[in-house]
Amino acid sequence: MSRSVNPALLAGLAAIAVLAAAPLIAQTKPAAKPTHPPAKAAPAPAPAAKLGLGREALPEEIKAWDIAVRPDGKGLPPGKGTVKQGDEIFQAQCASCHGEFGQGNGRWPVLAGGIGSLKSDRPEKTIGSFWPDLSTVFDYVRRAMPYGNAQSLSPDELYAVTAYLLYLNDIVKDEDFELSDKNFTSVKLPNAAAFYDDDRETTEKAFWGKEPCMTNCKPEVKITGRAVILDVTPDSKTAPKVD
Amino acid sequence: MTSPAKPDALSRRRFLGGAALAGAGFAGAGSARAEMAKPDPLITEVQDWSRYLGEGVDKRPYGTPSRFEKNVMRRDVSWLTASPESSVNFTPLHELDGIITPSGLCFERHHGGIADIEPANHRLMIHGLVDKPLVFTMEDIKRMPRQNRIHFLECAANSGMEWRGAQLNGCQFTHGMVHNVMYTGVPLKVLLAEVGVKPSAKWLMLEGADSSGMNRSLPIEKALDDVLIAFAMNGEALRPEQGYPLRAVIPGWEGNLWVKWLRRIEVGDQPWQAREETSKYTDLLADGRSRRFTFFMDAKSVVTNPSPQAPLKQKGRNVLSGLAWSGRGTIKRVDVTLDGGKNWQHARIDGPVLDKSLTRFYVDFDWAGQDLLIQSRAMDSTGYLQPTKDELRKVRGTNSIYHNNGIQTWHVKANGETENVEIG
Numbered sequence: 001m002s003r004s005v006n007p008a009l010l011a012g013l014a015a016i017a018v019l020a021a022a023p024l025i026a027q028t029k030p031a032a033k034p035t036h037p038p039a040k041a042a043p044a045p046a047p048a049a050k051l052g053l054g055r056e057a058l059p060e061e062i063k064a065w066d067i068a069v070r071p072d073g074k075g076l077p078p079g080k081g082t083v084k085q086g087d088e089i090f091q092a093q094c095a096s097c098h099g100e101f102g103q104g105n106g107r108w109p110v111l112a113g114g115i116g117s118l119k120s121d122r123p124e125k126t127i128g129s130f131w132p133d134l135s136t137v138f139d140y141v142r143r144a145m146p147y148g149n150a151q152s153l154s155p156d157e158l159y160a161v162t163a164y165l166l167y168l169n170d171i172v173k174d175e176d177f178e179l180s181d182k183n184f185t186s187v188k189l190p191n192a193a194a195f196y197d198d199d200r201e202t203t204e205k206a207f208w209g210k211e212p213c214m215t216n217c218k219p220e221v222k223i224t225g226r227a228v229i230l231d232v233t234p235d236s237k238t239a240p241k242v243d
Numbered sequence: 244m245t246s247p248a249k250p251d252a253l254s255r256r257r258f259l260g261g262a263a264l265a266g267a268g269f270a271g272a273g274s275a276r277a278e279m280a281k282p283d284p285l286i287t288e289v290q291d292w293s294r295y296l297g298e299g300v301d302k303r304p305y306g307t308p309s310r311f312e313k314n315v316m317r318r319d320v321s322w323l324t325a326s327p328e329s330s331v332n333f334t335p336l337h338e339l340d341g342i343i344t345p346s347g348l349c350f351e352r353h354h355g356g357i358a359d360i361e362p363a364n365h366r367l368m369i370h371g372l373v374d375k376p377l378v379f380t381m382e383d384i385k386r387m388p389r390q391n392r393i394h395f396l397e398c399a400a401n402s403g404m405e406w407r408g409a410q411l412n413g414c415q416f417t418h419g420m421v422h423n424v425m426y427t428g429v430p431l432k433v434l435l436a437e438v439g440v441k442p443s444a445k446w447l448m449l450e451g452a453d454s455s456g457m458n459r460s461l462p463i464e465k466a467l468d469d470v471l472i473a474f475a476m477n478g479e480a481l482r483p484e485q486g487y488p489l490r491a492v493i494p495g496w497e498g499n500l501w502v503k504w505l506r507r508i509e510v511g512d513q514p515w516q517a518r519e520e521t522s523k524y525t526d527l528l529a530d531g532r533s534r535r536f537t538f539f540m541d542a543k544s545v546v547t548n549p550s551p552q553a554p555l556k557q558k559g560r561n562v563l564s565g566l567a568w569s570g571r572g573t574i575k576r577v578d579v580t581l582d583g584g585k586n587w588q589h590a591r592i593d594g595p596v597l598d599k600s601l602t603r604f605y606v607d608f609d610w611a612g613q614d615l616l617i618q619s620r621a622m623d624s625t626g627y628l629q630p631t632k633d634e635l636r637k638v639r640g641t642n643s644i645y646h647n648n649g650i651q652t653w654h655v656k657a658n659g660e661t662e663n664v665e666i667g
Contacts, residue, residue, distance in 0.1 A: 050436060050437055051386070051387060051433070051437060052437075053379065053383040053384075053386055053387060053437060054377035054378060054379040054383050054437055054438075055377065055378055056375060056376065056377060056378075057368050057369075057370055057376035057377055057378045061368065061378065062368070062370050062376060065368055065450075065506070065507050066370070066509070067456065068448055068450070068458060068509060068515050068517070069515075070511070070513065070515050070516065071516050072513070074511075097325070106325055107322075107324060107325035108325045109325075118527060118531040118642075119529065119530065119531040121641075123527060123642050125522060125527070127522075130522060130527075130533075131521055131522050132516065132521050133516045133521060135516060136516050136517065136518050136521050136522065139458075139515070139517060139518065140517070140518035140522075143450075143455070143456030143458065144354070144355060144454070144455040144456055144518075147326075147329075147355075148328075148454070150355065150454045150455070150456060151456070194531060194532045194533055195521070195525065195532070195533050195534075195535050196532065196533075196534060196535070197534070197535060197536050198534050198535070198536050198537040198538065198539075199534065200534075200537065200539070200541070203638065204638055207541075207627055207628060207630050207634075208625065208626050208627050208628070209626045210628045212578060212587070212620065212622070212628055213587070214578070214586070214587045214588070215586050215587070216585065216586065217584055217585055217586065217587070218583075218584055218585055219585075221582070221583030221584060221585060221616060221666050221667075222666060222667050223616075223654060223664050223665070223666055224664075224665050224666060224667040225408040225409045225664060225665035226409055226654075226662060226663075226664050226665075227409040227410055227411055227412045227551075227662060227663035227664070228412060228662055230409075230410055232320075232322065232410060232411065233320075233411050233412040233413060233416060233551075234318055234319070234320050234321065234416070
């Protein structure tokens with residue numbers, strides 16, 4: 001800071017200091033009777049009356065963004081594609097990450113195989129072994145694939161790729177099989193029946209209402225596992241393949 | 244609200260376990276005093292920062308942490324994922340205190356990279372089973388009545404790498420997929436009132452504008468309860484990596500539902516079974532069946548200090564610190580053990596105890612240099628008691644990936660080095 005300080009600026013700073021001190025002085029005065037009730041959390045705004053904000057969405061706009069597909073077929077666009085056509089698209093657009101046969105490259109997801117592995121120590125959760133609904137394949141590929149060029153496949157290409165994925169998972173066996181909006185919901189995935197809604201409050205009831213032990217809770221404590229044995233923490237020497 | 248703190252004298256007796264150990268602690272303190280017999284040049288000599296002018300205002304017009312805090316940052320675990328655009332990094336919990344996570348340290352999880360959206364170009368469409376489908380601009384949303392709420396956001400996969408055993412050394416990596424900020428936004432029910440939801444509506448689908456088009460189905464009861472459509476966090480606009488300019492806030496429920504860069508809400512009569520709720524974020528159990536729509540994050544806690552990245556450095560007086568949270572309500576109490584669960588004491592909860600928010604706890608203790616096996620266990624306002632990892636494995640197996648809220652163990656060795664372990 002220069003030595004020649006503008007006196008007007010100094011005065012200004014002094015004024016700020018005085019203002020800052022003011023509330024301290026006020027506190028020494030006897031408390032005035034509050035004119036308002038103490039501040040209380042107000043209830044959430046009532047949505048009773050419409051605010052009239054926003055504008056009506058045009059049919060073309062809804063169509064442009066309405067890309068979601070449900071298990072009952074809602075949202076499927078008209079179109080069709082065969083396993084063979086899907087094979088070509090898959091090799092060009094998908095195989096570099098997922099492998100020619102959906103076996104996965106590096107850490108990219110495996111899409112096929114894994115049947116019968118779900119109870120094992122190394123479950124392989126693929127479309128054939130795990131996914132409950134075919135609509136999920138169509139919906140996800142449509143919105144997010146190919147990785148880095150999302151929403152670039154046409155409806156016919158989407159049906160074809162989905163058909164090829166069914167073929168890779170042995171759900172259809174014929175290379176000439178054609179998937180379309182007409183026959184889509186007739187295809188069922190093998191693991192569909194294995195899903196059920198959250199039941200923790202029943203099956204894990206024992207975790208509620210326990211009075212925990214505070215003293216002399218166990219006679220002996222033994223270390224049974226150590227993270228350093230694996231040595232996979234970032235900044236450490238090795239980075240093994242872990243899934 | 245808070246648990247009663249143990250008087251210090253009592254805890255000291257318990258932790259030191261006798262006069263001999265306490266004596267060792269004092270010997271350490273004595274030698275420290277001897278070193279201080281020489282005057283400290285940091286005190287006796289005028290230091291540069293005391294003599295010369297520092298940087299003026301506007302040198303840091305936004306503001307950054309001290310250059311001595313440059314290690315305080317998010318970190319990823321590169322072998323976890325195939326590409327950084329669909330990946331996760333972790334909040335450095337061991338470097339933080341209180342309950343608010345600084346915006347720049349909130350863990351990130353993307354599925355198609357960070358969408359770069361000019362707010363003037365952002366649109367939110369709500370359609371489906373509604374009286375009148377509407378499109379809102381950011382300006383529209385900012386003209387609506389808004390709320391401020393502090394909530395934690397936890398990825399359902401937080402601690403997911405620990406299902407089969409202790410794997411990563413550091414609470415940043417084992418527990419860092421959680422953060423806690425104040426969100427500002429408009430209640431979703433206000434927006435739904437504008438479009439007029441039809442009586443047949445049961446589910447909503449939330450969708451992002453990013454290149455993954457992230458979508459999740461949300462039950463309408465939750466949407467009408469406490470969901471917020473937020474544009475600000477910690478008093479400023481959302482960070483781009485947190486969904487700028489608009490995101491969903493789904494208090495207490497798994498982070499995957501908190502769709503970022505939110506562009507579309509479709510109202511329907513059944514869930515969409517999107518990839519994120521079938522192939523991911525379902526919990527595979529030992530019998531080969533899977534739970535889905537496991538929305539709630541159960542009560543959980545972790546000791547952040549000491550921990551592998553924040554070892555104990557001094558004998559004598561120390562502060563143990565940690566975080567507890569529950570997606571089902573508030574934290575009622577937290578217990579801490581230093582001897583692997585033989586004996587426990589109530590931790591001292593300090594700071595706000597808020598609904599579905601991180602809650603800070605402390606134990607002030609003396610350490611004589613003995614081995615410690617540290618755990619914390621949380622109880623929430625519904626009476627849920629955080630289980631041990633083995634209790635969880637007994638009901639869920641080890642294939643679940645998500646919702647691992649088991650009790651964490653840190654082993655502090657004689658030199659203060661701290662390791663992620665499991666005990667039996």
